[in-house]
Amino acid sequence: MNLVSIRIITADVAQLVNFYEQVTALSAVQYTPDFAELKTPTTTLAIGSTKTLVFFGGDDVAKPAQNSSVIIEFRVADVEKEYERLTDFLQNSIVQKPTTMPWGNKSLLFRDPDGNLVNLFTPVTPEAIKKFEGEN
CATH class of the missing domain: 3.10.180.10 (2,3-Dihydroxybiphenyl 1,2-Dioxygenase, domain 1)
Structure with a gap:
């Protein structure tokens, strides 16, 4: 088994992408307005909007900023x-x-x-x- 990513669910993808780009000095790959990834040599930090929760069963699956x-x-x-x-x-x-x-x-x-x-x-x-x- 290999840990490949951590995903943060947020109400403001653009804000978190900007924040982590500044902190890591890496450029995010923005696949859609609701999903981006910052790839490091060992793992990926994914950032998804609350809108992506529908694919995992609905809004109750995860809560942003908690x-x-x-x-x-x-x-x-x-x-x-x-x-x-x-x-x-x-x-x-x-x-x-x-x-x-x-x-x-x-x-x-x-x-x-x-x-x-x-x-x-x-x-x-x-x-x-x-x-x-x-x-x-």
Whole structure:
């Protein structure tokens, strides 16, 4: 089994696409006004409008802007540089400035426009660096 994507359901696809393009410095592929993807070397972040819920059984399947248990994580080469690059853009969205976690990653935590938690992290301890050896 291989995790290939995470999909965010939102009431404002354009806003989230713009946000994640700024954060990731990647260009989204906008398949329709209601569905876009940002592809990284290891997985895809999909963004779908509430209108796409009809294909999964209706509006009750998922609710936009109500996540309180998932953190969307991106490994970056240098979280301090990303923090400097994004500070003005993120403004009041930052939950935690770059901080080294007990498991060895330095993490920047913030919220996207729908309130989803996003973590940019860089492995900094020898153990954490080893964990990611050989991966993109």
